[in-house]
Amino acid sequence: MSGTQETFYDVMRRQGISRRGFLKFCALTSASLGLGASFAPRIAEALETKPRIPVIWLHGLECTCCTESFIRSAHPLVKDVVLSMISLDYDDTIMAAAGHQAEAILEEVRTTHKGRYVLAVEGNPPLKDGGIYCMPGGRPFVDTLKDMAADAQAVIAWGSCASWGCVQAARPNPTQATPVDKVVTGTPVLKVPGCPPIAEVMTGVLTYMLTFDRLPEVDRQGRPKMFYSQRIHDKCYRRPHFDAGQFVEKFDDENARKGYCLYKMGCKGPTTYNACSTVGWNTGTSFPIQSGHGCLGCSEHDFWDKGPFYQRLTSLEPVAAESTADSVGGTLAAVAGGAVAAHGAISIAKRGLEKRRAGTGSRGGESGDAE
Amino acid sequence: MPIHTGRDIHALDVAQGDASVDRTSIYVYEAPLRAWHWINALALTILAVTGYFIGQPLPSVPGEASDASLMVAIREIHFITAYVLAIGWLVRIYWAFVGNPHSRQLFKLPFWRKSYWNGVVWEASWYAFLRKEPKKYVGHNPLAQFVMFTVFTVGMFFMIITGFALYSEGAGIDSWQYALFGWVFDIFPNSQAVHTWHRLGMWIFVTYVIVHVYAAVREDILSRQSMISTMISGERMFKDNRDD
Ligand code: HEM
Ligand code: SF4
Ligand code: SF4
Secondary structure (H helix, E strand, O other): OOOOOOEHHHHHHHOOOOHHHHHHHHHHHHHHOOOOHHHHHHHHHHHHHOEOEEEEEEEOEOOOHHHHHHOOOOOOOHHHHHHHHEEEEEEOOOOOOOHHHHHHHHHHHHHHOOOOOEEEEEOEOEOHHHHOOOOHHHOOHHHHHHHHHHOOOEEEEEHHHHHOOOHHHOOOOOOOEOOHHHOOOOOOEEEEOOOOOOHHHHHHHHHHHHHHOOOOOEOOOOOEHHHHOOEHHHHOOOHHHHHHOOEOOOOOOHHHHHOOEOHHHOOOHHHOEOOHHHHOEOOOOEOHHHHOOOOOOOOOOOHHHHOOOOOOOOEEOOOEEEEEHHHHHHHHHHHHHHHHHHHHHHHHHHHHHHHHHHOOOOOHHHHHHHO | OOEEEHHHOOOOOOOOOOEEEOOOEEEOOOHHHHHHHHHHHHHHHHHHHHHHHHHOOOOOOOOOHHHOOHHHHHHHHHHHHHHHHHHHHHHHHHHHHHOOHHHHHHHOOOOOOHHHHHHHHHHHHHHOOOOOOOOOOOOOOHHHHHHHHHHHHHHHHHHHHHHHHHHHHHHOOOOHHHHHHOOHHHHOOOHHHHHHHHHHHHHHHHHHHHHHHHHHHHHHHHOOEOOOOHHHHOEEEEOOOOOO
16 A cells, blocks of 8 residues: 555566566667666666655546556566555555545545645546546545645646546547646646557656656646647557558559558548557557558547538538537638629629610719719 | 810821820829739739648549658748738738828728728629619728738638647747647647648638729729739720819
8 A cells, every 4th residue: 555665666576577678678778768778777777766656546537448458568568566665545546445544544534645645537527417427436536636736746647537537538528527737736737648648658758757757848738748749649650651642542442451541431530649650559560551441530629519420521510519610611702602693794784774774885984873 | 074176186197086085093002002902913813722622632642652752842932922921911901001192092991981882882882783874992992801800811810810829830839830830729729720721721712812803903994093904004084174
């Protein structure tokens, strides 16, 4: 439980992991953080000397896909992370304690590790009707979240739910599900979006925090730059087909077999910041585009409302959810064209009439002389 | 309006009974402004066409990917033209400071002036065929000014700002484009929305151009002043010298 002063390395060795294996993990992590080989010793030193970070992992409105992803991370092996690198003092999905015993841990960590523990949040709080749509331990989640965040050193918003709101916040958002950073004030919130986030990204973020004793550098949206500063599209291996103008036109066509770009199939890679096209999923086995399916933009703000998933031109929400820029804009231009044609016709007819009435072939410029 | 008979005309082939009238003309659009107008018109056209095909690409190109670069070309033309449009817009703004008073009209909407709104209503009634004759203006008429300001001027800022924000996504978060226009993503955290609104902006401009060209041609014929030639020579020619 909490309070241990053991280091990551101690625990790893105790579990029979060799020093060689440990250093290999440090090198891999350093590479995945984009820090280069020279940083591996620093990571090693940190893990050897620093006490583990106490972590509280809360669950709000969510589907647990972030936890599912996390426990499938390859390097560092999740059992190492969960059991060694951090001391996961509370996580209602995977901890042994239950009921009041489990809830008591929250208070205990809050007092004994005040200002030191990391609050990892999966899911988000619904605010409607006093927060009654999410009541872990019989208490509105929003209250637990605020209390626990107040004494944490940092909050990690795991996944798109905690970062942006995700599906439960999709229009019309019946429970008023609200992203964590809109509720937590005074404690820095790190967003690690994705539905779920990639396991190696999650462990990478934690390793960084442990090694450098600070939050990784974030972009304007509060996401760690090292994993979220480029779009899927920027590093997609199908990009040469995009540049050439070679697209899958239908999912079962020849171009799909040839592995052309999925842009016309609604791939959201051009607007999605995530590491899938570099890190991959399931130990780097594949990622959606590699399997022939476009990116859904799962790590992006309100991606459920930016559909359809299978069209390049997407909803003009919040103004006209069922329309695209082309259906609205095209109609507008067509109406303007029609109006202009009609107005022109009337203008010509009226002028002809005035001329006939005047009884002369008066020149164009003088048509106004009738005043 | 003074009338000159054949004797004053000094043309070799002048015939008995030839007469001419004096027409007032005012130099309204200075050369840089006219140049900007036509460059901007061309840039807008290119941007709308290339932009359309960025969102709805042409049918796939056959052959090796390394042998083709259709999307690169379309996007590159869009970006180069976008720079022309944006730099032109900066020059145009500069010209509003140093040019003649008419050069400032594009950036002004006399919202609080009652007489201005009366002018808008009057001009609308001319377009609704309720008037026999329009009024004369050296610059834009009040209705035109309204549309120019709310659609064109605002639209230009919107397209340039959203366009450079989109551009910064490719240029990277260390780019000056991101430093200057990254705030757009505070408003639209998902850049898919920026694409959508940028694209709707294109349609607004297409609509604007339809109306603008129609109004210019129609006014050229029916109003009491020149229109199209004015944007070429700079001279606004009045067809009569009567008061309104
Ligand atoms: C009024 C002038 C402009 C028009 C009509 C226009 C039109 C368009 C259209 C229709 C698109 C496609 C949007 C989509 O479906 O995804 C587009 C994309 C884009 N435009 Fe513009 N645009 C204009 C000005 C600009 C400017 C000034 C810039 C600044 C650099 C710019 C940069 C871009 C970029 C970066 C894209 C995205 C390209 C991509 O996704 O590959 N545009 N534009
Ligand atoms: S498949 Fe998607 S991410 Fe890859 S190049 Fe095409 S549009 Fe971009
Ligand atoms: S490819 Fe896109 S939709 Fe798929 S996991 Fe990555 S970011 Fe999410």
